Amino acid sequence: MAPSLPAALPWVEKYRPTKIKELVYQQETAHLLYSCLTSGNLPHCLFYGPPGTGKTSAALAFCKELFPPEIYKDRVLELNASDERGIKVVREKIKRFAQGTVSTAKFEGFPCPPFKIIILDEADAITSDAQTALRRTMEQFSKITRFFLLCNYVTRVIDPLASRCAKFRFRSLPVQLQVDRLKYIVCQEGISVSDEMLQTLASYCNGDLRRAIMMLESAYRLARGNNITNEIINSVSWRVPDRIISQIDSTCLKISSSGENTLHFSELRNMAMEFINNGYPVSEIIYQLCEALISVNHLNKLQKSVIMIKFAQAEKMLIDGSDELLILMDIFGILFQVYNEPDNVEKLISLTRG
Template sequence: MANLPWIEKYRPATLDELVSHKDIIDTIKRYMTLGEVPHLLFYGPAGTGKTSTILALAKQMYTPSEMRGCVLELNASDDRGIGIVRDEIQTFVSTQTLHKKGIKLIILDEADAMTNDAQNALRRIIEQYTATARFCFICNYLSKIIPAVQSRCTRFRFGPLSNEQMMPRLQYVIEKENVQIDQEGKKAILQLANGDMRRALNILQSTHMASSLVTEISVYECVGHPSKNDIKTIINVLLNENFTVASQTLSTLKTLKGYALADILTELHRYVHKIDFPREIRIHLLIKMADIENRLANGATEKIQLSALISAFQKARQVESS
């Protein structure tokens, strides 16, 4: 247990330990109480409790000895072809179980990575073995699950967690692991996690191992995310310096701190909304930043996109001055 990552060490073992989505948890508890658990489809951003919820449900439905024969957990991003459906899943659901209820549970994590052929092959299996098996599909993007599978499942959306929901669990881990942390460090972790509990615990563990005291500065340094002071410097340069000076200053800062342009854009986006720009200039900057982020996501060179970012602010300054 000592060597486990904290995300596994403190993964909720029961439905009552889950920190959010009370309506979803209450509904699933009612299904379990009535013995009428349907096929399930959990979707939403990463780190919001989808996998933890179904694993907690499985632990409450089966004893540890029954889990081995009644629960099949597959990561569909690894086993995503039609072969895994016809071989492993078909074999598992068709074999008899000694479990008193006779119901097996098949968990398909990252199901949005499954091919359409594999999903189509599952349609008939889901219907054919409804009396003896329940499927749970877990994905980030609902649109990548074919309508035929969606219609056979009860869907639940797991939204990003709020800071108020995440803080008690974060505080629990801090106390259990005796982490030395200040209030600003907690706020920095929650802001960087952006509703992702898994990311929050990973940041906490990484920073704790790298620094004796977890502070806002140590959190940003450990993650490699632009600090507030550096973002203020970048904003000041973009708004006041000419193209040559801005290009040299920002290139040097990126190299020294190892910042990714995508992270800089994320923070700049917040400032563009805070600064009192005229409406036309704010719209111009947001469109340009969105285009740059899209090009970065498609593999464009950071150096060229940094020049495009500086150019967008230079253009905005010219429009404002005129």
């Protein structure tokens, strides 16, 4: 019987699947792992897909069913490649573990095949030289060592390394599956949360179950025993309230239709300052504005295209370290210009340049 987990453990770890049958939605991967569990044979595996979809959980659950706790640390090495991604780690830590001998001890209830497993999380963060060295290590010690390479972007793993692995794509989890898992956690923790709140929370996570669980725990702690409200969910998810997004659109539309072009700058600046002072993340404002403006009826296709191009440029400048207030002012200015001259095609196209 597994030891009880400490109460202070974060929910993400506390409710991480420990058996292959507990994995949801990734049927192909679960079927492969179950087959390997019964046959005792395993290829090198490459799991790729969006974050929070179960890549690490699948690899760990498989290893826990393969080896007993007594020899787990001797047979399984887990590394996070975003922290340890240089060629030195591959040549020393990984190679030293891979070339070690494997015991022939057997334990009842566990297959204990004659190989070890190295789980390399965020493998797409490994440098090219380190990936080349890792390929050589995989070739040399394939008889006694298997690799799980986990990554978000399979294109960042070099072809010689990827071609030596069985590749499995992890898909984003549907909202309903996330809600079902959140309901289970809520039931286990003995807390009261409405289905509507769970649905809202899951819809904000874009298929990332890990993020959904972390947001649920944060909302529960923030509520301090009270009901979890939309305001609390917006706070823990960095979500900008819908009324704020509507305010941006309506304000820019109002100013452009009023004809008072000389007064628009101060009003737009005051609105931008208010958002910055309230701590709303500019990246989230851009994302939610994109969602909102796609479905509005007062913009034609050309206007929407111009706005989206400028939003992409603004997000790039934000990543490069530009001032958030200036980025917001740029966004509001673009909306004002597009609304102010909706039929001037040449002017609209010129806005996308530079």
